[in-house]
Amino acid sequence: MRTYLVTGGAGFIGSNYIHYMFRKYDNEIKIINVDCLTYAGNLENLKEVENRDNYEFCKVDICDSEAINRIFQENEIDRVVHFAAESHVDRSIKNPDVFIKTNVLGTLVMLNAAKAAWELPDGTYKPDKKFLHVSTDEVYGSLEEEGTFFYETTPIDPHSPYSASKASSDMLVKSYIDTYHFPANITNCSNNYGPYQFPEKLIPLIINNALQGKKLPVYGDGKNVRDWLYVEDHAKAIDMVQEKGRIGQRYNIGGHNEKQNIEIINIILETLQDMLPEGDPRKELVSKDLITYVEDRKGHDRRYAIAPDKIRKEIGWYPETMFKEGIRKTIAWFFEHEDWMKNVTSGDYQKYYEEMYK
Ligand code: NAD
Ligand code: DAU
Numbered sequence: 001m002r003t004y005l006v007t008g009g010a011g012f013i014g015s016n017y018i019h020y021m022f023r024k025y026d027n028e029i030k031i032i033n034v035d036c037l038t039y040a041g042n043l044e045n046l047k048e049v050e051n052r053d054n055y056e057f058c059k060v061d062i063c064d065s066e067a068i069n070r071i072f073q074e075n076e077i078d079r080v081v082h083f084a085a086e087s088h089v090d091r092s093i094k095n096p097d098v099f100i101k102t103n104v105l106g107t108l109v110m111l112n113a114a115k116a117a118w119e120l121p122d123g124t125y126k127p128d129k130k131f132l133h134v135s136t137d138e139v140y141g142s143l144e145e146e147g148t149f150f151y152e153t154t155p156i157d158p159h160s161p162y163s164a165s166k167a168s169s170d171m172l173v174k175s176y177i178d179t180y181h182f183p184a185n186i187t188n189c190s191n192n193y194g195p196y197q198f199p200e201k202l203i204p205l206i207i208n209n210a211l212q213g214k215k216l217p218v219y220g221d222g223k224n225v226r227d228w229l230y231v232e233d234h235a236k237a238i239d240m241v242q243e244k245g246r247i248g249q250r251y252n253i254g255g256h257n258e259k260q261n262i263e264i265i266n267i268i269l270e271t272l273q274d275m276l277p278e279g280d281p282r283k284e285l286v287s288k289d290l291i292t293y294v295e296d297r298k299g300h301d302r303r304y305a306i307a308p309d310k311i312r313k314e315i316g317w318y319p320e321t322m323f324k325e326g327i328r329k330t331i332a333w334f335f336e337h338e339d340w341m342k343n344v345t346s347g348d349y350q351k352y353y354e355e356m357y358k
Helices: 012-028 065-074 089-094 097-118 161-180 202-211 231-244 261-275 309-315 323-336 338-344 348-357
Strands: 002-007 029-034 055-058 079-082 130-136 184-189 191-193 216-219 225-230 250-253 258-260 291-294
Touching (some): 012 029, 065 097, 079 097, 097 130, 097 161, 130 161, 130 231, 161 184, 202 216, 216 261, 225 231, 225 261, 231 250, 231 309, 261 323, 323 338
Parallel strands (some): 130 184, 191 225
Antiparallel strands (some): 225 258
């Protein structure tokens, strides 16, 4: 049985990936989820899998090299899928330090531990060991011209402390590939949306606010463009890269689904109106009048757009969920998980929200 070490598995994409993997492989794999449970990590995301014999949770900080090394010594790890990171751009603008610590130093700890566990005395590696570093399209910077795209060969040009920390971690992984022939891949994915996304990010924040008749904050002119991908398509891509990708390669992941932020907000409002049943009091609250233009994000990247040609040609991956379908599935999930939203928005979230949007 193949053993996966997943870091950050209690977060948004990590938990969706774990669900995807158990749906696909069931008892053929074991997953060890290493997560220190920051504000973004939530074990409620994993309730359905927590009692499985082939699932284990370790509350460990990836910067704790002793604890990480111990996990590698006590288990024969075959695959590492490294999600754990500080992931929110706005938080990185206010407090960059923790982004460097977790995203850069934490990645170094993971690389060193995997290398120590997998390397043979002659400098080669035990067979069939693979490390996948989950990264972002934000490392490429901002596309100002229509019709241009991020390719794997696009120069790295990060602007926020978040993207700079992710670019640094990408470079570290690349250096291990180039220097030690370390068996790794890097994936750079566009904006994800779907179940379990923390409501500091645009889509869940707008859904949550609109349902409560709260203002919908739009940064700047609302015309910044992001390339949206349903999270399950990302989970599938990660699995396919580990199975079929060429070792040492970088793969871009994205769905050719560019939309301005204001378009996204309008689609959400229209979909909410369409999905809420007649007589539901929230139907009265959901309105375009809630849209409120606020101060722009500092250093706000204008446009992201991924060219997913390489992953499609080499691996056969393509996005399966159209945005119209994905957003309905996402909203339906939030309707069915009101308690999840209530729980994550209690406590610290309120403080963050007041401070961020004051
Ligand atoms: P998230 O913030 O929802 O989850 C991050 C998880 O990492 C949380 O469970 C948190 O507790 C854990 N974590 C943070 N610091 C840790 C530490 N020091 N030790 C152990 N665990 C720690 O993030 P996400 O949106 O799921 O993103 C996951 C990964 O995917 C990140 O590496 C991010 O850069 C990348 N990514 C995200 C997107 C996106 O749209 N969300 C797109 C492309 C790439
Ligand atoms: O592109 C991939 C990246 O996507 C990931 O690497 C990051 O981890 C993830 O957080 C996401 O970054 P963004 O900054 O693009 O996502 P966010 O949801 O924060 O913002 C999306 C866009 O919406 C962005 O242009 C800023 C804008 N925005 C965001 C918020 C939270 C608003 O206009 N209002 C808001 O309140």
